[in-house]
Amino acid sequence: MNRRQRAEEYAPPPDEIISFRNVNKIYKSGHSTNYAMDDISFSITKGKTLSIVGESGSGKTTFGLASLGLLEPTSGHIYFQGKNISKLNKSQQRDFRSKTHMIFQDPYSSLNPYDSIFTTVSAPLESFQKGLSRSERRGRAAEMLDKVGLSPGIEFLDIYPKSLSGGQRQRVAIARSLINDPEFVVADEPTSMLDVSITSTVINLMKSLKNELNFTMLYISHEIATSRYIADDMAVMNLGRIVEYGNPDEITKSPKHPYTDLLIRSYPRAGVRILPGEERHTDYNVYNGGIKGCTFAHTCPFKTSECETTKPELRKISHEHWVACFHPIN
Amino acid sequence: MSFPILSIRKLNTVFHTPSGDVNALRDLSLEVERGEVLAIVGESGSGKSTLGFSILRLIDSPGEIVSGSITYHDKDGDVSILDLSLPKLREFRWVNISMIFQSAMNVLNPVARIERQFIDTFEAHNLGGDYQARIEKYLQIAGLGKQVKKMYPHELSGGMKQRVSIALALSCEPSVLIADEPTTALDVVVQKEILSSIIKIKEELNLTVMFITHDLSVASSIADRLAIFYAGRPVEVGSAEKLLKSPQHPYTAMLLSSMISLNTNRDAFLKTMGGTPPDLRKPIQGCSFMSRCPLAEPACGTYDLSPGKSYGEGYVECIHPGRMAREVEAVD
Ligand SMILES: Nc1ncnc2c1ncn2[C@@H]1O[C@H](COP(=O)(O)OP(=O)(O)OP(=O)(O)O)[C@@H](O)[C@H]1O
Ligand SMILES: Nc1ncnc2c1ncn2[C@@H]1O[C@H](COP(=O)(O)OP(=O)(O)OP(=O)(O)O)[C@@H](O)[C@H]1O
Ligand SMILES: [Mg+2]
Ligand SMILES: [Mg+2]
Numbered sequence: 001m002n003r004r005q006r007a008e009e010y011a012p013p014p015d016e017i018i019s020f021r022n023v024n025k026i027y028k029s030g031h032s033t034n035y036a037m038d039d040i041s042f043s044i045t046k047g048k049t050l051s052i053v054g055e056s057g058s059g060k061t062t063f064g065l066a067s068l069g070l071l072e073p074t075s076g077h078i079y080f081q082g083k084n085i086s087k088l089n090k091s092q093q094r095d096f097r098s099k100t101h102m103i104f105q106d107p108y109s110s111l112n113p114y115d116s117i118f119t120t121v122s123a124p125l126e127s128f129q130k131g132l133s134r135s136e137r138r139g140r141a142a143e144m145l146d147k148v149g150l151s152p153g154i155e156f157l158d159i160y161p162k163s164l165s166g167g168q169r170q171r172v173a174i175a176r177s178l179i180n181d182p183e184f185v186v187a188d189e190p191t192s193m194l195d196v197s198i199t200s201t202v203i204n205l206m207k208s209l210k211n212e213l214n215f216t217m218l219y220i221s222h223e224i225a226t227s228r229y230i231a232d233d234m235a236v237m238n239l240g241r242i243v244e245y246g247n248p249d250e251i252t253k254s255p256k257h258p259y260t261d262l263l264i265r266s267y268p269r270a271g272v273r274i275l276p277g278e279e280r281h282t283d284y285n286v287y288n289g290g291i292k293g294c295t296f297a298h299t300c301p302f303k304t305s306e307c308e309t310t311k312p313e314l315r316k317i318s319h320e321h322w323v324a325c326f327h328p329i330n
Numbered sequence: 331m332s333f334p335i336l337s338i339r340k341l342n343t344v345f346h347t348p349s350g351d352v353n354a355l356r357d358l359s360l361e362v363e364r365g366e367v368l369a370i371v372g373e374s375g376s377g378k379s380t381l382g383f384s385i386l387r388l389i390d391s392p393g394e395i396v397s398g399s400i401t402y403h404d405k406d407g408d409v410s411i412l413d414l415s416l417p418k419l420r421e422f423r424w425v426n427i428s429m430i431f432q433s434a435m436n437v438l439n440p441v442a443r444i445e446r447q448f449i450d451t452f453e454a455h456n457l458g459g460d461y462q463a464r465i466e467k468y469l470q471i472a473g474l475g476k477q478v479k480k481m482y483p484h485e486l487s488g489g490m491k492q493r494v495s496i497a498l499a500l501s502c503e504p505s506v507l508i509a510d511e512p513t514t515a516l517d518v519v520v521q522k523e524i525l526s527s528i529i530k531i532k533e534e535l536n537l538t539v540m541f542i543t544h545d546l547s548v549a550s551s552i553a554d555r556l557a558i559f560y561a562g563r564p565v566e567v568g569s570a571e572k573l574l575k576s577p578q579h580p581y582t583a584m585l586l587s588s589m590i591s592l593n594t595n596r597d598a599f600l601k602t603m604g605g606t607p608p609d610l611r612k613p614i615q616g617c618s619f620m621s622r623c624p625l626a627e628p629a630c631g632t633y634d635l636s637p638g639k640s641y642g643e644g645y646v647e648c649i650h651p652g653r654m655a656r657e658v659e660a661v662d
Contacts, residue, residue, distance in 0.1 A: 055517040055518075055519060055520075056488065056516075056517050165606065195373045195374050195544065196373070196544065196545075196546075196585070196588060196589070197373065197584075197585075197588055197602065197603040199590075200588050200590065200600040200601065200602040200603075201602045203590075203600055204599045204600050204602065207599070208599075222517055222518070224518070224592065225590045225591050225592050225594065226590055228592060228594075228596070229590060229594050229596055229600070248596070249596070252592050253592075262519055263518060263519060264592070266518040266519045266521065266522040267518050267592060268518070268521070268522070268525075268545070268547040268548045268551050269547060269551065269591065269592075270546060270547045270550045270551070270574060270586075270589060270591070271550050271551070271570070271571070271574045272551055273551055273552070274522060274525045274526050274529060274551045274552050275526065275529065276526060276529040276530035276532075276533055277526060277530050278522065278523075278526040
């Protein structure tokens with residue numbers, strides 16, 4: 001990865017869609033300083049699904065919002081197709097907005113209850129394809145609803161969110177996010193409010209639409225098994241940093257970072273009994289803010305003095321696997 | 331031989347709503363064995379929380395327990411919970427059976443120090459003794475330091491707040507703990523810590539735990555027995571081990587096969603379960619799972635739920651138990 005800062009614009013490698021360069025997001029409140037993103041340099045590969053996993057507060061949502069320009073980093077630069085997203089002119093901004101979309105966690109609050117399904121789903125067309133007539137928009141909306149499995153789509157156009165189930169609402173949100181053929185979609189915990197049986201349906205849908213429509217997706221979730229299933233690439237976040245990245249199977253089968261290893265080992269497995277006293281009492285709040293060395297050093301069984309003084313950078317350790325650790329598990 | 335600590339018989343709890351009466355618990359019968367961890371597993375709306383609230387008689391308007399019985403088998407005799415007078419109920423609750431509420435971490439009073447919340451609970455139940463020592467003891471059991479006493483809820487992480495709720499629920503030394511989704515809002519690492527604490531506490535204090543969750547993996551990693559809930563009743567009850575190995579009810583079998591794990595094949599689509607649970611405002615004839623069941627046949631519609639069923643080990647509410655699991659196996 002080239003870590004030289006380029007402020008305005010560059011010719012991106014053909015397979016890169018988003019690139020973060022030394023991006024920080026710092027929240028200060030009272031005495032505490034919170035690094036929601038801690039010097040992140042990272043690129044998202046075009047046409048792939050990247051999942052980000054990590055515990056609550058690790059910075060996943062912050063990363064997702066920043067990649068869409070919905071949140072201003074404290075410092076550093078973010079590029080979309082080689083253009084610095086904070087330096088876009090009006091028409092470039094419009095172009096960026098029309099090519100990106102976000103799907104939120106809560107299908108109950110993310111849809112406006114007073115808007116019909118047609119109004120909701122066709123909103124991006126209304127904003128970005130002014131030339132379309134109303135009947136064309138209705139046609140496109142009905143077609144998109146069919147694609148997300150609300151069929152016949154035409155019968156859903158004139159109803160309101162209140163008569164839909166949670167799973168159906170999330171399908172509406174997905175239809176809205178895809179109607180304008182976006183190039184980049186961020187889905188932030190899109191199934192965490194849904195029941196198990198509905199989750200599988202929504203995940204299948206997102207996976208097949210992704211293959212059919214060929215956009216790039218950033219899938220954010222703390223649920224590791226679903227993230228592994230849906231993703232082409234996986235990134236693990238810990239306290240504002242990406243500590244491991246690569247092929248989802250490699251990461252889940254042989255995690256290299258001790259933090260990832262802890263995450264995977266903590267994942268509940270059907271029929272594998274949890275024993276009394278397996279606890280590790282951690283208080284993450286204590287460790288927030290400006291860590292010099294590794295963010296996991298405080299708990300890590302393998303830490304050495306280097307881990308407390310030097311920040312480990314992501315480095316390639318095999319064909320499809322990167323880790324930011326001085327003592328990766330082998 | 332079974333030694334139940336709680337026996338629930340033909341319990342009906344209803345919510346009176348403008349659009350009709352929701353039959354949240356339908357003729358539910360269930361036995362909780364002394365010293366076990368019993369997990370109640372089911373989809374949203376299947377009646378899991380309503381069962382917890384009913385046991386503690388915390389069902390408020392528009393809800394009502396309309397019939398049935400709940401018996402607590404105390405060392406010195408049986409207590410019929412639904413027949414207790416209000417003052418007796420107050421003495422009974424928390425001291426014998428307590429509950430960690432769903433999203434308990436939001437239940438803590440934001441403007442009171444943690445110790446205040448304990449003291450309020452003790453005073454409400456006329457408990458004597460050294461309050462401070464008692465608070466410290468239960469904070470420690472739940473894996474928290476005594477400095478937490480002086481803190482406010484906003485100074486604690488989600489996992490710490492959840493531990494405070496556990497400590498609070500245990501502080502009156504109940505025999506039965508009902509834990510309603512105690513880890514659902516938490517991350518896997520903290521979840522495992524808390525589950526592991528619950529198991530440890532259970533063994534130390536000789537507790538009986540009713541563990542409510544929608545997550546079958548979590549349930550099977552801590553429970554001795556599972557009760558699979560569907561539309562206001564358990565449709566299958568059995569040992570966790572047996573139920574995972576050979577589910578008897580088609581719903582259990584389908585829940586198991588739609589579980590996503592770290593070994594799920596990434597190149598195939600996930601198995602799904604179509605349809606939705608029945609409308610609890612309408613009377614349900616026969617098997618409640620019929621509309622979603624691939625094995626449904628006319629006889630399922632007249633399946634008689636009421637008499638002569640064993641609610642102990644190996645209860646299943648299906649006219650062709652085991653068939654689904656056998657067929658899934660044959661296909662795989
Ligand atoms: N508006 C804000 N003001 C102050 N701190 C914030 C704000 N938004 C986020 N943070 C802090 O930044 C850190 C990262 O938060 P973020 O929401 O990105 O985490 P996350 O990984 O998405 O967590 P979750 O899994 O809980 O959604 C957290 O410590 C959080 O408390
Ligand atoms: N206060 C209430 N008013 C009206 N209906 C209610 C009320 N509380 C519960 N219900 C209904 O009773 C049924 C059972 O609800 P309950 O909360 O027990 O389900 P649950 O299994 O705990 O679900 P979840 O997994 O979502 O917590 C549902 O149909 C629900 O809509
Ligand atoms: Mg988030
Ligand atoms: Mg509930």
